[in-house]
Amino acid sequence: MSDPKAVPARLRAWVAEVRALVRPAAVHWCDGSQAEADELCRRLVANGTFAPLARRPGSFLARSHPGDVARVEDRTFICSDSRDDAGPTNNWRDPAEMKRQLAELSAGCMAGRTMYVIPYRMGPIGSPYGRDAVQITDSPYVVVSMRTMTRIGDAVLARMGDDFVPCLHSVGAPLAPGQADVPWPCNTEQRFIAHFPDEPSIWSYGSGYGGNALLGKKCLALRIASAMARRDTAGDTRGGWLAEHMLVLGLTPPGGATVYVAAAFPSACGKTNLAMLEPALPGWTVRCVGDDIAWLHVAADGSLRAINPEAGFFGVAPGTSWASNPHAMETIARDTIFTNVAATTDGDVWWEGMGSDPPAGLIDWTGRAWSPAAGKPAAHPNARYTVGAAQCPIIDPRWEDPEGVPISAILFGGRRARVMPLVVEANSWEHGVFLGSTIASETTAAAQGATGRLRRDPFAMLPFCGYHMADHFAQWLEIGRRLDPAKRPRMYAVNWFRKGADGTFLWPGFGDNVRVLKWICDRLAGRDGARTTAIGIEPRPEALDLSGMTLPPHRIEDLLAVDVPGWRTEAEHIAEDYRDLGRVPAALWRERDALAERLGVISAHGGR
Numbered sequence: 001m002s003d004p005k006a007v008p009a010r011l012r013a014w015v016a017e018v019r020a021l022v023r024p025a026a027v028h029w030c031d032g033s034q035a036e037a038d039e040l041c042r043r044l045v046a047n048g049t050f051a052p053l054a055r056r057p058g059s060f061l062a063r064s065h066p067g068d069v070a071r072v073e074d075r076t077f078i079c080s081d082s083r084d085d086a087g088p089t090n091n092w093r094d095p096a097e098m099k100r101q102l103a104e105l106s107a108g109c110m111a112g113r114t115m116y117v118i119p120y121r122m123g124p125i126g127s128p129y130g131r132d133a134v135q136i137t138d139s140p141y142v143v144v145s146m147r148t149m150t151r152i153g154d155a156v157l158a159r160m161g162d163d164f165v166p167c168l169h170s171v172g173a174p175l176a177p178g179q180a181d182v183p184w185p186c187n188t189e190q191r192f193i194a195h196f197p198d199e200p201s202i203w204s205y206g207s208g209y210g211g212n213a214l215l216g217k218k219c220l221a222l223r224i225a226s227a228m229a230r231r232d233t234a235g236d237t238r239g240g241w242l243a244e245h246m247l248v249l250g251l252t253p254p255g256g257a258t259v260y261v262a263a264a265f266p267s268a269c270g271k272t273n274l275a276m277l278e279p280a281l282p283g284w285t286v287r288c289v290g291d292d293i294a295w296l297h298v299a300a301d302g303s304l305r306a307i308n309p310e311a312g313f314f315g316v317a318p319g320t321s322w323a324s325n326p327h328a329m330e331t332i333a334r335d336t337i338f339t340n341v342a343a344t345t346d347g348d349v350w351w352e353g354m355g356s357d358p359p360a361g362l363i364d365w366t367g368r369a370w371s372p373a374a375g376k377p378a379a380h381p382n383a384r385y386t387v388g389a390a391q392c393p394i395i396d397p398r399w400e401d402p403e404g405v406p407i408s409a410i411l412f413g414g415r416r417a418r419v420m421p422l423v424v425e426a427n428s429w430e431h432g433v434f435l436g437s438t439i440a441s442e443t444t445a446a447a448q449g450a451t452g453r454l455r456r457d458p459f460a461m462l463p464f465c466g467y468h469m470a471d472h473f474a475q476w477l478e479i480g481r482r483l484d485p486a487k488r489p490r491m492y493a494v495n496w497f498r499k500g501a502d503g504t505f506l507w508p509g510f511g512d513n514v515r516v517l518k519w520i521c522d523r524l525a526g527r528d529g530a531r532t533t534a535i536g537i538e539p540r541p542e543a544l545d546l547s548g549m550t551l552p553p554h555r556i557e558d559l560l561a562v563d564v565p566g567w568r569t570e571a572e573h574i575a576e577d578y579r580d581l582g583r584v585p586a587a588l589w590r591e592r593d594a595l596a597e598r599l600g601v602i603s604a605h606g607g608r
């Protein structure tokens with residue numbers, strides 16, 4: 001598409017400036033149409049990036065460069081004006097220095113390529129809680145993915161003013177004259193995922209994968225949005241908001257009213273699965289509002305309202321099966337992009353944990369013939385599907401409600417083999433913020449680096465908070481103060497991943513997680529069924545509905561057990577991690593010290 005006429009002056013100027021720097025062969029303004037997407041997919045097939053999937057209409061398999069398979073946390077930078085504002089958990093670079101370096105790298109970086117301009121919006125069109133942005137990219141894979149993951153094109157541009165977030169992305173692989181392109185161009189030497197929260201803007205170079213390249217997702221909707229939310233909240237005495245790594249679901253008891261629940265779990269720790277849960281208890285329904293990101297606003301009536309800023313799912317493929325997540329399986333039956341999964345000989349996809357034996361003749365994610373004897377997985381552990389949320393058979397009827405949905409409960413979870421029980425309710429908002437600030441989880445393949453290592457991941461935002469993590473804790477406390485006390489969500493810590501002495505999961509998870517949601521629903525309805533422990537409020541075992549389940553004897557006690565020595569160590573680690581963070585609010589130190597006291601620890605460290 002040629003230059004559209006109604007382009008905000010600031011956008012026109014920015015596009016001209018970028019074009020002069022990156023020197024593309026052509027510029028294409030994306031209108032977001034089906035015809036445009038079809039043409040891009042056709043070209044992606046022609047150059048070998050996409051292979052059409054005969055068994056899934058409108059679907060394609062993409063194989064990435066083997067060195068470009070996940071987010072790169074060590075190459076992700078928060079370039080705030082003040083180093084202090086990025087905090088100790090982020091990589092900080094001086095913004096002027098970062099820009100100088102990126103500008104140097106980017107001179108002519110789109111040579112031989114088309115520069116795509118994608119006007120997009122995070123949040124439903126017309127929602128007062130949404131935000132406009134524009135991504136420039138030289139990756140057609142990114143364009144078609146952004147079209148699924150966000151709202152793009154003319155409908156967005158028509159309402160856009162000068163208030164948009166500029167997001168510049170290049171795969172960092174210019175083509176010399178006459179040089180042939182490769183299917184997944186990227187730059188394995190030079191990679192920068194840079195955020196400028198004070199402007200705000202984003203500049204990503206060198207990777208074409210997921211959160212590194214689909215800049216609406218982790219870069220804008222979490223890192224930049226969290227910094228914007230903090231600034232907006234500070235500049236206003238009412239209202240205020242949070243940008244969180246959370247799913248949102250609607251839970252309806254048999255014959256009852258729907259309650260909305262938000263849940264923060266780190267990457268590859270079960271958000272998509274919980275968001276699309278098929279309840280193991282008859283009569284209960286779960287509907288999905290979002291599976292990865294929530295923007296939570298204090299509404300005029302004092303309730304906390306969530307919108308899903310995204311329009312699609314970028315879900316983990318391995319482990320997705322008809323048994324674990326039938327709704328995801330139905331969602332991805334058509335019009336889906338699969339990246340780094342294995343391919344069958346008859347034009348379908350396969351991955352570990354799909355619930356079927358690997359078919360003969362499988363081609364692995366690198367494009368090579370594979371058999372179980374290979375001794376390595378056929379699909380990359382961070383293989384993903386990209387699909388429109390509207391295709392989900394259990395999408396919530398209010399998922400695009402411009403005012404969002406009211407949140408009644410907030411869950412914080414992680415992947416922890418030990419210590420953390422199945423579910424704990426917070427005693428208060430402050431205690432809930434304490435639970436969120438102390439999530440720890442074993443690392444997963446969603447980020448490059450070692451997996452299975454326990455790390456503190458406050459609010460599941462460690463890789464995604466665009467400012468000082470301790471200030472994020474303060475922001476949570478402030479949002480609590482602004483909510484109507486009668487409408488404040490209750491908060492819970494959950495853990496589906498506790499293991500027994502034999503190393504196997506104690507809890508079946510997936511559809512059975514509704515049993516925990518049911519207990520939470522009972523609590524919201526004012527029913528008791530609870531006991532007070534040193535770490536918070538737990539279900540009495542008989543208050544959990546285990547009907548239709550065959551758990552070994554004492555299993556539920558094991559799942560709920562408070563491992564006092566383990567928790568004493570945990571309380572010490574929390575104090576160390578708080579001290580490392582610096583400036584953790586006093587209210588949270590009080591929660592930490594109260595926990596230690598309840599555990600019978602006379603803290604050697606005590607307070608700050």
Ligand code: GTP
Nearest residue numbers: 267268269270271272273316318319446496509510
């Ligand atoms: P991101 O998209 O990276 O943010 O991940 P996510 O939090 O949405 O995780 P997802 O639901 O995709 O699950 C990741 C992995 O955890 C998959 O392999 C799932 O099969 C597995 N998983 C999810 N829920 C459960 C559960 O309740 N129990 C167990 N044991 N595994 C689970």
Ligand code: SPV
Nearest residue numbers: 071210211217218267446
């Ligand atoms: C995550 O890592 O939490 C994801 C995938 O949801 S990515 O989009 O790559 O961030």
Ligand code: MN
Nearest residue numbers: 245267268292
């Ligand atoms: Mn995620």
